[in-house]
Amino acid sequence: DAKTTQPNSMESNEEEPVHLPCNHSTISGTDYIHWYRQLPSQGPEYVIHGLTSNVNNRMASLAIAEDRKSSTLILHRATLRDAAVYYCILRADSGYSTLTFGKGTMLLVSP
Amino acid sequence: NAGVTQTPKFRILKIGQSMTLQCAQDMNHNYMYWYRQDPGMGLKLIYYSVGAGITDKGEVPNGYNVSRSTTEYFPLRLELAAPSQTSVYFCASSLDGRTEAFFGQGTRLTVV
Numbered sequence: 555d556a557k558t559t560q561p562n563s564m565e566s567n568e569e570e571p572v573h574l575p576c577n578h579s580t581i582s583g584t585d586y587i588h589w590y591r592q593l594p595s596q597g598p599e600y601v602i603h604g605l606t607s608n609v610n611n612r613m614a615s616l617a618i619a620e621d622r623k624s625s626t627l628i629l630h631r632a633t634l635r636d637a638a639v640y641y642c643i644l645r646a647d648s649g650y651s652t653l654t655f656g657k658g659t660m661l662l663v664s665p
Numbered sequence: 666n667a668g669v670t671q672t673p674k675f676r677i678l679k680i681g682q683s684m685t686l687q688c689a690q691d692m693n694h695n696y697m698y699w700y701r702q703d704p705g706m707g708l709k710l711i712y713y714s715v716g717a718g719i720t721d722k723g724e725v726p727n728g729y730n731v732s733r734s735t736t737e738y739f740p741l742r743l744e745l746a747a748p749s750q751t752s753v754y755f756c757a758s759s760l761d762g763r764t765e766a767f768f769g770q771g772t773r774l775t776v777v
């Protein structure tokens with residue numbers, strides 16, 4: 555699996571937008587960009603994923619650069635419950651693909 | 666749907682003991698995974714399965730065994746527990762290799 559690079563930590567204030575960056579310069583054409591988050595003392599949970607186009611769901615938006623070498627997870631209004639470790643993962647579009655987790659970005663949200 | 670259920674939630678083992686971590690999913694997912702997470706680190710893949718009867722090693726398989734006789738269950742076996750296996754273990758499942766994975770709440774294992 556191709557590697558991703560994320561900042562170790564980021565801080566935000568409650569009700570402000572948060573932009574979490576991810577670099578993946580060695581991404582291949584069939585790699586999907588997945589984001590998961592892990593709240594304290596819980597298992598990871600799926601946030602969003604995309605291939606080329608920007609994606610939106612009820613939790614977040616995913617903005618993918620035109621050359622696909624970077625992406626940004628956007629939380630439109632951070633809440634205290636969004637404080638978690640966010641993982642950006644490349645997942646190959648193949649029959650035996652797995653999820654490879656890095657260290658992720660720890661998001662701290664202040665009231 | 667209960668999703669992915671792991672048992673037990675906590676366990677303390679003595680060095681050299683054996684145990685099986687249980688994992689069940691009720692979503693009829695083909696793929697199942699076992700990860701371990703050491704303090705302050707990301708998750709590392711131990712074993713995974715793409716369907717009943719098919720298993721494969723992940724990044725850190727040494728000291729563990731798995732079996733997948735049915736779609737629903739994917740137990741992880743520790744034969745001779747060592748302190749290095751102290752970790753939090755997560756089981757996950759997904760419909761296939763492209764779709765979102767669902768994780769259990771984890772089993773916190775301490776080997777003393």
